[in-house]
Amino acid sequence: MLPPVSAPDTDRPSSRFRTLVALAMALVSVLSAVVAWRAAVVSIRASDLAEDGMLQLVQREQIEGRLRAQVQEDLRLFVEYQEHVKAWRLLLDDAEEIRAQHPDLASDLQAEAQSELSQARALRPFFRTIFVDLGNRKGDVEFGGQAGLEYLFERNADLQDLQPDVLFDGSEREYGRVVNLILTVALLLTALLFLTLAQFRSPSTRGIFAWAGGAVAVAGTVLFVVLGFVS
Amino acid sequence: VSTGPETLELPIPEVQDRFSRIAATAIVITALVGAMVGFLQARASRSGALANIRAQRSMVEAMGGVLEVEGGAATDFTTFAATELQRQAAASTFQRRLFLSGEEGLLARMEEERHTEIAERLQQLSPLTPEAPQGPERDPVFPFRFFVEREHEADRLWALADAANEEDAAWERQEAGFTAVLTLLAVAATMLGLSLTVRERVRVVLAAVGVALLATGAGVGAWLGTHPPHPAPDQAAEAFADGRVALKLAVTPEDYRAAYDHFTQAIELRPTFALAFVNRSEAAFYTGAARTTGFSSHTSPEALAASIADLEEALDLGLETRLVFGNLGFYRFLQGLQSSDPSVLEEAVDYTAAAVELDPTDPILRYNHAAALLADGRIEESRAAYREGVLHAVYSDVERRVKRESGLDIQAASGALTDLELIRAAQPDLADVILELKQYVVASTTLQEPTAPPGTSPPASEVQVRPFPAQLVWESPLEGYDSAEHLAWVQWYRREPTGWAGISEVSGVTPIGGSAGAYFGNDYVIQRTFPPECVRDGEYRVEVYLDGHLVAEGEAGATFGEQEATVLRDLNVVLCGPPEWEPREVVAGVVEGAVAPGGDEGMYALRLESAPEITQGWNAARARAVVEALLETYADQFPGRPVFSEDVGDDFFMGLEGPEEFYFRYQGGLVYAGVGLAEDGSVIVGAVFGPDERFDDGLLQVVDSLNLFEAL
Numbered sequence: 001m002l003p004p005v006s007a008p009d010t011d012r013p014s015s016r017f018r019t020l021v022a023l024a025m026a027l028v029s030v031l032s033a034v035v036a037w038r039a040a041v042v043s044i045r046a047s048d049l050a051e052d053g054m055l056q057l058v059q060r061e062q063i064e065g066r067l068r069a070q071v072q073e074d075l076r077l078f079v080e081y082q083e084h085v086k087a088w089r090l091l092l093d094d095a096e097e098i099r100a101q102h103p104d105l106a107s108d109l110q111a112e113a114q115s116e117l118s119q120a121r122a123l124r125p126f127f128r129t130i131f132v133d134l135g136n137r138k139g140d141v142e143f144g145g146q147a148g149l150e151y152l153f154e155r156n157a158d159l160q161d162l163q164p165d166v167l168f169d170g171s172e173r174e175y176g177r178v179v180n181l182i183l184t185v186a187l188l189l190t191a192l193l194f195l196t197l198a199q200f201r202s203p204s205t206r207g208i209f210a211w212a213g214g215a216v217a218v219a220g221t222v223l224f225v226v227l228g229f230v231s
Numbered sequence: 232v233s234t235g236p237e238t239l240e241l242p243i244p245e246v247q248d249r250f251s252r253i254a255a256t257a258i259v260i261t262a263l264v265g266a267m268v269g270f271l272q273a274r275a276s277r278s279g280a281l282a283n284i285r286a287q288r289s290m291v292e293a294m295g296g297v298l299e300v301e302g303g304a305a306t307d308f309t310t311f312a313a314t315e316l317q318r319q320a321a322a323s324t325f326q327r328r329l330f331l332s333g334e335e336g337l338l339a340r341m342e343e344e345r346h347t348e349i350a351e352r353l354q355q356l357s358p359l360t361p362e363a364p365q366g367p368e369r370d371p372v373f374p375f376r377f378f379v380e381r382e383h384e385a386d387r388l389w390a391l392a393d394a395a396n397e398e399d400a401a402w403e404r405q406e407a408g409f410t411a412v413l414t415l416l417a418v419a420a421t422m423l424g425l426s427l428t429v430r431e432r433v434r435v436v437l438a439a440v441g442v443a444l445l446a447t448g449a450g451v452g453a454w455l456g457t458h459p460p461h462p463a464p465d466q467a468a469e470a471f472a473d474g475r476v477a478l479k480l481a482v483t484p485e486d487y488r489a490a491y492d493h494f495t496q497a498i499e500l501r502p503t504f505a506l507a508f509v510n511r512s513e514a515a516f517y518t519g520a521a522r523t524t525g526f527s528s529h530t531s532p533e534a535l536a537a538s539i540a541d542l543e544e545a546l547d548l549g550l551e552t553r554l555v556f557g558n559l560g561f562y563r564f565l566q567g568l569q570s571s572d573p574s575v576l577e578e579a580v581d582y583t584a585a586a587v588e589l590d591p592t593d594p595i596l597r598y599n600h601a602a603a604l605l606a607d608g609r610i611e612e613s614r615a616a617y618r619e620g621v622l623h624a625v626y627s628d629v630e631r632r633v634k635r636e637s638g639l640d641i642q643a644a645s646g647a648l649t650d651l652e653l654i655r656a657a658q659p660d661l662a663d664v665i666l667e668l669k670q671y672v673v674a675s676t677t678l679q680e681p682t683a684p685p686g687t688s689p690p691a692s693e694v695q696v697r698p699f700p701a702q703l704v705w706e707s708p709l710e711g712y713d714s715a716e717h718l719a720w721v722q723w724y725r726r727e728p729t730g731w732a733g734i735s736e737v738s739g740v741t742p743i744g745g746s747a748g749a750y751f752g753n754d755y756v757i758q759r760t761f762p763p764e765c766v767r768d769g770e771y772r773v774e775v776y777l778d779g780h781l782v783a784e785g786e787a788g789a790t791f792g793e794q795e796a797t798v799l800r801d802l803n804v805v806l807c808g809p810p811e812w813e814p815r816e817v818v819a820g821v822v823e824g825a826v827a828p829g830g831d832e833g834m835y836a837l838r839l840e841s842a843p844e845i846t847q848g849w850n851a852a853r854a855r856a857v858v859e860a861l862l863e864t865y866a867d868q869f870p871g872r873p874v875f876s877e878d879v880g881d882d883f884f885m886g887l888e889g890p891e892e893f894y895f896r897y898q899g900g901l902v903y904a905g906v907g908l909a910e911d912g913s914v915i916v917g918a919v920f921g922p923d924e925r926f927d928d929g930l931l932q933v934v935d936s937l938n939l940f941e942a943l
Contacts, residue, residue, distance in 0.1 A: 015432075015433070018429065018433050019432070019433040019436065022425070022429070022433040022436055022437050023436060025422075025425070025437075026422060026436070026437065026440040029418040029421060029422065029440075030415075030418060030440075030444070032414075032418070033411065033414040033415050033417075033418050033444075034411075036410070036411065036414045037407065037408075037410065037411030037414060040406075040407035040410045040411060041404070041407050043407070044400070044403045044404055044406075044407050047400075047403060048400045048403070048549075051283070051286070051396055051399065051400070052396065054290075055286070055290060055392060055393065055396055058290050058293075058294060059293075059389060062293070062294055062297055062385075066297070066301060069301070069305075073305060073309075077312070107843055110842075110843055111327055111842070114323065114327075114840040114842070114912070114913075115320070115323050115324075115327075115840075117840070117911055117912075117913075118319050118320070118322070118323040118820075118840055119316060119319060119320065119323075121319070121803070121911070122315055122316050122318075122319035122320075122801075122820070123312065123316065124803075124941070125315075125367055125373055125374075125800045126308070126312045126315075126374070128374065128378070131941070134910065134911060144636075146636070147636040147637060150627070150635070150636055150637040151636075151637040151638070151639075154627075154637050154639050155637075155639075157554065160553065160554070160590070160593070161552050161553060161554040163552065163553065163589060163590070166589060196425075199425075199429070200428075
């Protein structure tokens with residue numbers, strides 16, 4: 001029995017079809033490898049950003065802690081300074097009060113007042129953050145700790161340049177991209193499955209699988225172009 | 232029918248077998264390569280993990296190390312403060328003893344000795360001494376140097392953490408590379424396997440693709456395996472920390488050059504050290520800057536190009552921070568003005584916008600962005616950006632509820648005026664817009680709300696500029712000025728090669744002295760700069776604004792020659808003298824000065840604690856008696872014994888009350904001595920001495936420069 005005459009005619013398009021499908025499978029496979037690699041790169045960038053963010057966070061805490069400690073040091077010194085300035089003013093007032101009746105005692109008090117003042121003055125170079133003066137007539141001095149801290153924070157270039165939150169946000173964004181890229185890989189693998197089915201199924205259904213595979217592959221490719229290179 | 236298949240199978244299995252053998256072999260090779268790559272990936276993963284542990288360890292060590300170093304520094308500092316208090320007490324007792332005799336004098340001497348001995352003992356407990364390079368006698372901004380030097384270890388440890396972090400990232404990248412190779416190999420195996428399932432020529436295509444992927448994967452895997460990341464040498468962190476300390480302490484272009492060299496060394500050891508590039512960029516900028524302290528907007532084109540190159544390198548290395556974008560934007564702005572290249576100004580706009588996006592609350596970044604827009608010809612956008620800048624200058628938070636207390640708004644406004652001056656110099660056709668924007672910035676900062684200058688402008692007035700060695704002075708009738716109605720903003724500039732540069736330290740809202748028809752302002756450069764600076768030779772310009780209206784502007788030149796600021800911290804006195812003069816302490820806290828190496832010229836300041844015996848009934852005769860007594864007591868500190876010569880008068884001396892000035896004479900030279908009472912009641916004497924001819928050539932400048940360091 002001879003084979004049907006039409007048989008070779010149906011096999012020729014089938015061969016071209018299979019060649020095309022095989023090429024599409026190769027392309028999609030390579031593309032999915034590229035997307036997987038891209039996902040790995042983005043994932044690493046996300047991880048780098050998180051690590052840099054952590055380093056910056058620790059560094060920022062350290063600098064802020066140091067600057068706060070500096071102001072606290074000033075506050076401790078300020079207490080002593082305020083004592084001397086207040087004592088100076090009070091002693092001077094006392095001296096004036098008794099000068100008419102007890103001039104010698106008044107001179108002693110004034111000398112003591114000067115001693116207090118000189119102690120206060122000796123402390124002044126040791127203030128690192130705030131500027132202290134002799135206060136008001138009663139010897140009450142203002143401690144500008146909050147303004148001093150604000151000044152230190154704003155003028156510290158290292159601190160200004162540490163933005164861990166920006167890095168953490170960036171990391172979160174990149175991790176989001178990784179998820180989307182993995183979704184793209186899944187799409188491309190689905191396309192690969194359809195193309196494989198197109199390769200092996202009967203002529204009546206392989207066209208549908210081929211088209212489905214092609215469509216999903218195109219969708220995956222578009223998604224990759226959008227996600228893969230846009231940060 | 233049964234023989235049909237047999238006749239068909241005869242030639243094919245041979246072909247298929249050969250093809251299958253090749254494909255099967257390729258699959259095995261693929262598996263083998265995959266295994267090797269898997270091994271390399273595991274190695275990369277392990278190395279990355281180790282680097283990650285090193286990074287975290289360095290971070291923790293840095294935290295601990297910093298705490299330890301700073302704790303130690305604070306202890307040394309506090310101990311030194313206690314030592315200085317004892318010294319001050321000894322000095323105070325010494326002064327009191329000068330006016331006592333008999334048993335009281337004896338008691339005072341014993342007290343002085345007690346304080347001195349305690350001070351000596353305490354001094355042994357602290358490495359910080361008055362005459363150490365970090366001590367108050369040698370460091371004009373004491374204790375800045377002391378603490379900056381202690382930051383070296385922290386910088387080193389952070390640099391080590393950064394290097395370990397980078398190495399970890401490099402291993403992760405390599406791991407990702409291996410993952411990609413494994414994926415390629417998996418695809419290759421799939422292709423090769425698939426080729427065994429089909430008969431048509433397509434199998435050759437599939438096999439060819441598989442083999443190509445195998446070859447690519449093997450090649451890339453081999454390249455990655457032979458190019459592992461290398462840990463940066465620790466010396467890079469050491470050089471970086473050296474550079475950081477040098478940069479923070481730098482004052483002269485030579486200092487910045489030294490810092491630059493340290494960073495270059497760090498970069499040579501670790502070419503991917505992005506932070507070193509950023510720091511070197513700053514050092515490079517100041518090697519060519521006309522002004523190397525405070526804020527500078529002017530540098531040489533070469534230095535500018537070097538700074539930009541380093542920042543771009545840092546950016547390429549992935550360091551996308553506000554500092555990198557902000558500086559790159561500002562430097563591109565300067566470069567764009569110098570070159571008149573619109574594309575460079577476009578870049579400046581983009582970079583400054585990126586910096587603003589990273590830190591929307593920084594007014595300096597916003598003003599720089601506004602300036603870049605203006606220079607780029609985008610005037611309306613620039614106006615809007617200046618408005619945003621003003622808002623963020625006045626308020627410190629994004630919601631604009633908390634007003635700034637730190638003075639950053641004034642500093643930022645002064646910087647903004649400098650930028651506008653730079654644009655005016657490069658693009659004179661924008662003069663009207665620039666004046667409008669300057670007045671807008673000044674009015675808004677003065678009145679603490681975004682506003683154009685309110686009301687009508689007071690009439691323009693003449694202004695005289697008078698530079699002194701340590702201060703800048705202006706005088707003007709300021710027609711229409713009413714102290715109850717107007718707030719004044721005084722803006723000083725110094726001419727740099729590319730235009731007028733604002734001097735932010737002495738600019739801002741300021742009280743005005745004088746009375747109707749004769750107003751003036753004294754702005755002490757030496758008190759407000761860090762470290763203290765004297766007025767340098769050059770041209771100075773002042774602008775006086777009333778509620779934001781520019782009402783007076785004038786210029787003048789200064790020619791004082793080279794001078795250097797000396798701070799006598801214990802006495803609260805500053806002066807500008809020849810650079811070769813060296814600090815000298817005669818009696819700590821009582822008599823200190825700065826003297827030429829040969830001792831033939833110099834200056835002494837003396838401070839006497841207030842004593843009723845001296846200050847009550849203060850007049851010229853009392854003042855002269857005090858000065859004579861002190862000069863007599865310390866006559867051995869002068870080239871000859873000073874003898875009273877002339878009463879100069881009682882015009883002005885260091886802003887003290889009851890000022891008196893005298894000339895004394897010794898063989899071959901003169902002593903100028905001024906005296907007055909400080910606010911705290913103490914008596915301050917300043918004595919400048921030297922050969923007669925030097926009084927016509929420099930020493931009177933020193934007299935003019937004498938001032939209180941802090942207005943106490």
